[in-house]
Amino acid sequence: MCLNKVRVAVNGYGVIGKRVADAVALQEDMALAGVADVVHDYRLQVAAQRGFAIHAATFEAEGTMRAAGLPLAGNLAELLAKADVVVDCTPKKVAAINKEVYAAAGVKSIFHGGESHALTGHSFVAQANYASAIGRESTRVVSCNTTSIVRTLGALRTAGLLKRARGTLIRRASDPWEAHAEGIINTLVPEKAIPSHQGPDARTVIPDLDVVTIAVKASHNSSHLHTWWVELTRPATRDEVLAAFRAAPRIAFVRSSDGLVALNSTVELMADLGRPRGDMWEVALWEDVLAVDGDQAYYTYQVFNQAIVIPETIDAIRALGGIESDPSASIARTDAALGLRHDFIHDRD
Numbered sequence: 001m002c003l004n005k006v007r008v009a010v011n012g013y014g015v016i017g018k019r020v021a022d023a024v025a026l027q028e029d030m031a032l033a034g035v036a037d038v039v040h041d042y043r044l045q046v047a048a049q050r051g052f053a054i055h056a057a058t059f060e061a062e063g064t065m066r067a068a069g070l071p072l073a074g075n076l077a078e079l080l081a082k083a084d085v086v087v088d089c090t091p092k093k094v095a096a097i098n099k100e101v102y103a104a105a106g107v108k109s110i111f112h113g114g115e116s117h118a119l120t121g122h123s124f125v126a127q128a129n130y131a132s133a134i135g136r137e138s139t140r141v142v143s144c145n146t147t148s149i150v151r152t153l154g155a156l157r158t159a160g161l162l163k164r165a166r167g168t169l170i171r172r173a174s175d176p177w178e179a180h181a182e183g184i185i186n187t188l189v190p191e192k193a194i195p196s197h198q199g200p201d202a203r204t205v206i207p208d209l210d211v212v213t214i215a216v217k218a219s220h221n222s223s224h225l226h227t228w229w230v231e232l233t234r235p236a237t238r239d240e241v242l243a244a245f246r247a248a249p250r251i252a253f254v255r256s257s258d259g260l261v262a263l264n265s266t267v268e269l270m271a272d273l274g275r276p277r278g279d280m281w282e283v284a285l286w287e288d289v290l291a292v293d294g295d296q297a298y299y300t301y302q303v304f305n306q307a308i309v310i311p312e313t314i315d316a317i318r319a320l321g322g323i324e325s326d327p328s329a330s331i332a333r334t335d336a337a338l339g340l341r342h343d344f345i346h347d348r349d
């Protein structure tokens with residue numbers, strides 16, 4: 001570590017990588033060593049404008065990036081030489097090949113939800129298992145959907161209320177930047193396997209969760225929506241269930257009565273709040289769409305997939321870097337630096 005700051009490299013400057021780079025730059029205990037990628041279009045040109053040190057991730061990319069006029073600071077090996085931790089944000093299945101490269105360079109590595117649990121043997125959601133990641137060589141920040149599942153079911157579990165949960169995930173078809181290249185129009189596409197992979201994936205973080213998920217791809221690109229039916233350990237009141245969610249980090253209540261009636265409403269709200277890229281890092285849980293009937297609870301929330309894993313990634317860097325042993329302290333530090341809220345409209349604190 002350098003002057004007690006963890007030096008962080010980001011490999012893959014796409015939807016997740018560019019947000020990780022910005023978030024790292026905001027942390028007082030981290031320094032962004034640079035970013036690497038293989039593309040030379042507007043995405044990396046903007047990174048150059050932001051003053052980030054840009055590296056070519058492959059030999060082939062070096063020539064095309066130079067030819068496009070990108071100010072290259074070096075190759076991937078040179079980036080790794082000035083980093084303590086690398087966050088791999090390359091596309092699914094590319095990342096796995098990189099693991100040995102990182103290990104050989106003596107750099108700790110963080111992967112994302114497109115990779116398997118087996119790649120690192122540890123899957124990360126800060127509020128659930130930060131402590132077991134401290135000092136590890138690598139971990140995997142689970143996907144956006146799985147992160148939301150662990151945050152919300154973890155909240156009910158911490159309150160002693162969770163028996164079993166069944167959820168339906170209505171997934172966005174593509175990310176906005178690539179909507180021209182792939183997408184679904186005027187239909188819904190059920191995922192072929194039940195359970196969909198997110199429920200089992202949540203068990204890589206909390207092994208004893210009784211959870212089943214079904215997923216459907218829909219023809220929008222803004223974010224995901226989950227509906228849940230949860231059997232509680234005992235009859236409870238609506239207020240008790242709300243209190244369990246309120247006590248957990250990174251869950252923000254939204255209300256239809258505030259005009260927040262759909263996925264696009266919160267997307268608009270984030271823009272109005274001046275959030276970078278309109279990002280929502282919190283799970284947005286509809287307070288007035290939550291019902292409890294004896295030992296059965298029903299609720300709905302939104303997962304802004306492009307940003308929800310960013311706070312977790314920052315905490316994972318702190319855990320692997322070994323600079324913070326208290327999970328709550330890391331979560332608080334991350335959330336303050338990024339500006340997470342418990343409620344976007346009303347003062348809940």
Ligand SMILES: NC(=O)C1=CN([C@@H]2O[C@H](COP(=O)(O)OP(=O)(O)OC[C@H]3O[C@@H](n4cnc5c(N)ncnc54)[C@H](OP(=O)(O)O)[C@@H]3O)[C@@H](O)[C@H]2O)C=CC1
Pocket residue numbers: 011012013014015016017036037038039043057058089090091092094112113114115142143144175305306307309
């Ligand atoms: N998108 C999302 O909402 C979420 C994604 N994730 C996970 O995050 C990870 C990254 O996904 P995402 O950000 O969406 O991916 P993107 O496709 O948006 O970005 C990946 C970037 O890495 C580049 N790249 C391709 N090959 C290499 C390589 N060999 N070395 C370096 N860079 C390379 C890509 O270039 P090119 O475009 O040419 O391929 C692209 O610029 C995945 O594991 C994904 O599952 C997790 C939560 C949410």
Ligand SMILES: O=C(OP(=O)(O)O)[C@H](O)COP(=O)(O)O
Pocket residue numbers: 113114143144145146171198305
């Ligand atoms: O939206 C995502 O990726 P995608 O490009 O596979 O749709 C997030 O990584 C969530 O993926 P998940 O559906 O595996 O939880």
